[in-house]
Amino acid sequence: MSAASQAALPRWVDIGLMPIVNLIQALLVAGLVVLIIGVNPIDAMRIMAWGAVYDSVAISYTLYYATDFVFTGLAVAVAFHAGLFNIGGEGQAYVAGLGATLAILLLDAYLPGILLIPLGLMAAMVFGAGWAFIPAYLQAYRGSHIVITTIMFNFIAASLMVYIGSDLLRPPGDMLPSSREFGDAAHLPHVHELAALLGLKMPSTPLNLSILWAAACCVFVWIFIWRTRWGYAIRAVGLSPKAAVYAGISPQRVILIAMCLSGALAAGVALNQIIGYHHRLLLDFVAGAGFTGIAVALMGRNHPIGIVLSAVLFGALYQGGAELAFEIPTITRDMIVAMQGLVILFSGALAYMNRPWIARVYAMFNRRAILAEAT
Amino acid sequence: MPAQPVGNAESPSAATRPAAIELRGIDKSFGAVHANKNVSLTIAKSSIHGIIGENGAGKSTLMSILYGFYTADAGEILINGKPVKIHGSHDAIAAGIGMVHQHFMLVEPFTVLENVMLGAEDGVLLRGGAGKARAELERLARDYGLNVDPDAHISDLPVGEQQRVEILKALFRHCDILILDEPTGVLTPQETDQLFQILRALNARGVTIVLITHKLREILAITDTVSVMRQGEMVATLPTKQATREHLAELMVGRKVRLELDKTKATPGEVRLSVRNLTVVDAKGVKRVDDVGFDLRAGEILGIAGVSGNGQSELLEALSGIRPLSSGGITLCDLEVSPDAPYGPAVVREYGLAHVPEDRLRLGVVTAFPAWESVVLGYHDDEEYNGRILMDRDAMTNACGKLMERFDVRPRDPELRCGNFSGGNQQKLILAREIARQPKVLVVGQPTRGVDIGAIEFIHRQLLALRDAGCAILLVSVELDEVMSLSDRILVMFQGRIVGEVDGDEADERTLGLMMANAHAQADEAA
Numbered sequence: 001m002s003a004a005s006q007a008a009l010p011r012w013v014d015i016g017l018m019p020i021v022n023l024i025q026a027l028l029v030a031g032l033v034v035l036i037i038g039v040n041p042i043d044a045m046r047i048m049a050w051g052a053v054y055d056s057v058a059i060s061y062t063l064y065y066a067t068d069f070v071f072t073g074l075a076v077a078v079a080f081h082a083g084l085f086n087i088g089g090e091g092q093a094y095v096a097g098l099g100a101t102l103a104i105l106l107l108d109a110y111l112p113g114i115l116l117i118p119l120g121l122m123a124a125m126v127f128g129a130g131w132a133f134i135p136a137y138l139q140a141y142r143g144s145h146i147v148i149t150t151i152m153f154n155f156i157a158a159s160l161m162v163y164i165g166s167d168l169l170r171p172p173g174d175m176l177p178s179s180r181e182f183g184d185a186a187h188l189p190h191v192h193e194l195a196a197l198l199g200l201k202m203p204s205t206p207l208n209l210s211i212l213w214a215a216a217c218c219v220f221v222w223i224f225i226w227r228t229r230w231g232y233a234i235r236a237v238g239l240s241p242k243a244a245v246y247a248g249i250s251p252q253r254v255i256l257i258a259m260c261l262s263g264a265l266a267a268g269v270a271l272n273q274i275i276g277y278h279h280r281l282l283l284d285f286v287a288g289a290g291f292t293g294i295a296v297a298l299m300g301r302n303h304p305i306g307i308v309l310s311a312v313l314f315g316a317l318y319q320g321g322a323e324l325a326f327e328i329p330t331i332t333r334d335m336i337v338a339m340q341g342l343v344i345l346f347s348g349a350l351a352y353m354n355r356p357w358i359a360r361v362y363a364m365f366n367r368r369a370i371l372a373e374a375t
Numbered sequence: 376m377p378a379q380p381v382g383n384a385e386s387p388s389a390a391t392r393p394a395a396i397e398l399r400g401i402d403k404s405f406g407a408v409h410a411n412k413n414v415s416l417t418i419a420k421s422s423i424h425g426i427i428g429e430n431g432a433g434k435s436t437l438m439s440i441l442y443g444f445y446t447a448d449a450g451e452i453l454i455n456g457k458p459v460k461i462h463g464s465h466d467a468i469a470a471g472i473g474m475v476h477q478h479f480m481l482v483e484p485f486t487v488l489e490n491v492m493l494g495a496e497d498g499v500l501l502r503g504g505a506g507k508a509r510a511e512l513e514r515l516a517r518d519y520g521l522n523v524d525p526d527a528h529i530s531d532l533p534v535g536e537q538q539r540v541e542i543l544k545a546l547f548r549h550c551d552i553l554i555l556d557e558p559t560g561v562l563t564p565q566e567t568d569q570l571f572q573i574l575r576a577l578n579a580r581g582v583t584i585v586l587i588t589h590k591l592r593e594i595l596a597i598t599d600t601v602s603v604m605r606q607g608e609m610v611a612t613l614p615t616k617q618a619t620r621e622h623l624a625e626l627m628v629g630r631k632v633r634l635e636l637d638k639t640k641a642t643p644g645e646v647r648l649s650v651r652n653l654t655v656v657d658a659k660g661v662k663r664v665d666d667v668g669f670d671l672r673a674g675e676i677l678g679i680a681g682v683s684g685n686g687q688s689e690l691l692e693a694l695s696g697i698r699p700l701s702s703g704g705i706t707l708c709d710l711e712v713s714p715d716a717p718y719g720p721a722v723v724r725e726y727g728l729a730h731v732p733e734d735r736l737r738l739g740v741v742t743a744f745p746a747w748e749s750v751v752l753g754y755h756d757d758e759e760y761n762g763r764i765l766m767d768r769d770a771m772t773n774a775c776g777k778l779m780e781r782f783d784v785r786p787r788d789p790e791l792r793c794g795n796f797s798g799g800n801q802q803k804l805i806l807a808r809e810i811a812r813q814p815k816v817l818v819v820g821q822p823t824r825g826v827d828i829g830a831i832e833f834i835h836r837q838l839l840a841l842r843d844a845g846c847a848i849l850l851v852s853v854e855l856d857e858v859m860s861l862s863d864r865i866l867v868m869f870q871g872r873i874v875g876e877v878d879g880d881e882a883d884e885r886t887l888g889l890m891m892a893n894a895h896a897q898a899d900e901a902a
Contacts, residue, residue: 248753
């Protein structure tokens with residue numbers, strides 16, 4: 001017998017209403033925090049919301065941040081469908097940046113952008129997948145828990161990149177622990193540059209063509225997970241490992257496939273940040289997007305459409321938060337992080353906290369509707 | 376009929392004394408599922424009251440409400456004539472109710488004494504309480520014949536004795552109402568008799584006993600009064616003396632049921648599955664299947680009887696490729712399997728073996744999948760369901776629809792999630808999937824566990840029809856009746872070994888029961 005908290009609710013409640021209720025709750029608590037430090041929470045919310053959408057610059061920045069979150073959100077979601085909690089998106093994206101950088105540093109003198117950028121992306125995906133492969137192998141064949149190993153691999157990635165950035169790739173005489181700047185061929189076009197080609201005038205922002213790759217990844221993940229037999233196998237293992245074994249599916253293989261795909265998706269961050277914006281390998285360029293991806297995937301219910309929506313929300317929080325810190329000096333960057341943390345807490349960790357009472361309220365209305373029909 | 380215990384429900388004093396339990400208008404819903412519909416029930420003091428009904432009829436929900444696991448949406452509970460509010464098991468215990476669950480709630484590494492004391496330690500330091508508990512256990516053993524070594528570890532005890540510990544736990548908490556939920560599922564016929572003796576002894580001393588079961592025979596053997604539940608409603612309460620098997624079955628199902636099967640004589644053909652010296656050792660190094668050998672021929676049903684946990688599950692898993700062999704070999708049609716020649720469920724399936732697993736919910740279907748996705752489980756790589764890259768949704772949905780039609784799966788909705796079908800319909804869906812490919816060999820585990828009577832009838836007929844069509848069927852079941860009524864030959868398993876073989880026509884419950892407890896061998900050893 002299922003308890004009331006597990007009762008079936010229609011999809012619009014589960015997917016639509018609950019995330020909104022969670023978000024409102026998070027914003028209410030955030031408002032309280034803002035109130036405590038003496039700022040009018042309604043003003044703060046207005047600045048933040050407005051700051052994310054007030055003009056094409058704000059919207060572009062929101063989308064630029066959202067692009068990263070789509071990649072890392074999809075990465076978490078694919079692993080999650082196989083029953084794996086991939087906390088390592090951060091490290092996988094970071095190492096993917098190394099892959100992109102190495103490919104471009106080697107070839108940017110010889111190849112045109114149309115070949116160089118796809119090669120850079122491919123190298124990034126191979127490196128991201130490779131970094132995910134090791135914890136996946138350890139989980140599949142050695143029984144090490146993937147949550148622990150992927151967390152540890154984030155730290156290993158961070159140290160590795162500091163070493164590579166400062167000792168191996170740093171051009172002589174340069175003070176920054178980063179690689180040399182890429183050649184012009186390696187620049188992924190920005191959206192405002194393309195708009196200019198079409199005769200539209202857009203302000204210059206970091207928003208670049210990675211957003212199209214993000215869209216392609218969404219479509220690919222949707223088809224792969226729900227329309228192919230590999231996706232079928234992944235979901236079977238994630239939902240019921242024993243049934244999968246019974247059906248002749250190898251959970252070990254599924255773990256390897258899902259994690260490698262996950263790492264390759266996280267590599268999109270390298271496309272957006274390294275090839276699309278910084279044009280050089282920069283330390284800590286992932287900037288927490290890997291972790292935000294966990295919340296994005298949870299809030300988006302591991303479905304590409306949900307992930308796009310929640311990625312845009314988190315993009316707006318980043319951009320609006322930056323505006324807020326700028327407008328109201330008493331609200332520091334740290335406060336913004338705290339507010340984002342609250343959203344993650346309520347829509348990620350406590351995602352199902354409201355479900356029991358929503359289910360009760362729904363059951364009440366539903367019964368009333370049934371009774372009304374009967375009479 | 377058994378001897379009438381003291382304090383029979385019909386004794387003149389029963390009418391004047393308040394009832395031990397009175398439930399008035401209990402109502403409980405889980406979302407859209409209406410598990411208890413306005414249920415009223417009176418259980419007389421010092422009676423043995425049976426509650427019978429099919430799986431999902433609401434028996435367990437009702438008892439869980441009484442024991443405080445769930446709170447009723449509406450209705451009243453009166454214990455000994457006084458209204459009580461039960462919000463948790465502590466309230467139930469305070470009201471004098473004890474419950475023996477179907478799955479024991481024991482801490483396995485603890486001793487009997489520690490388990491009995493758990494939650495009733497009587498102080499911070501264990502010593503004082505332990506002394507008192509030991510004395511109390513001795514008294515209970517003397518009074519009721521509940522003999523268990525208080526210092527034995529639970530994990531070392533056989534299931535029958537573990538169940539006694541559960542009863543002792545309840546008595547230790549001074550319960551005078553004892554609820555037992557499907558207590559005989561894991562017992563041999565002989566252990567069941569012992570349990571019933573204990574229950575009669577308890578009853579003779581005034582303990583009210585509520586027995587929840589789906590086995591008609593037990594109701595007739597021990598209860599004074601029987602209540603029948605169907606689809607959440609209490610449909611009848613009658614003195615057991617006036618009840619017959621057929622009448623109770625009809626009340627449970629809501630229509631006439633044929634309890635007997637028409638079975639013709641088997642005509643066995645060639646050997647399809649041959650098992651030689653098969654040994655399976657589990658991850659802990661325990662020998663689960665020990666030197667088992669048999670031949671299974673086309674057109675026969677070979678039954679494997681045994682108390683749950685004597686290696687049947689591991690045997691099934693080894694045959695179906697889920698669990699590796701440790702030694703010995705299997706020949707499945709043309710496939711030779713040995714520890715050096717690894718194989719898996721997919722390979723076994725290719726060679727014509729279909730498997731209806733014991734654990735329907737965890738193995739047989741993915742409960743979160745819609746029916747059409749579960750109906751291809753294990754056959755999802757077949758050309759029939761696949762295009763070049765994408766899976767062919769229409770083909771899967773159509774195949775599902777056809778199977779549902781043929782096996783009368785209700786509701787006939789391929790989009791419904793597997794978990795939302797009733798047990799019987801899930802089982803029909805699995806059976807449909809496995810039979811559809813006309814397998815050469817079918818291994819079936821617990822085909823009717825948790826399945827309603829109507830579906831049992833249907834499933835049994837399907838298995839017989841499949842046998843008559845020439846399939847070799849291996850049937851593993853802990854329901855002795857099922858093994859006896861379907862099998863052409865019966866093997867009995869005990870501690871991983873085959874301890875006896877009986878012809879299907881000659882099998883009787885007593886002989887099988889003794890084999891299941893391995894009494895023959897023990898008698899030999901003693902001699």
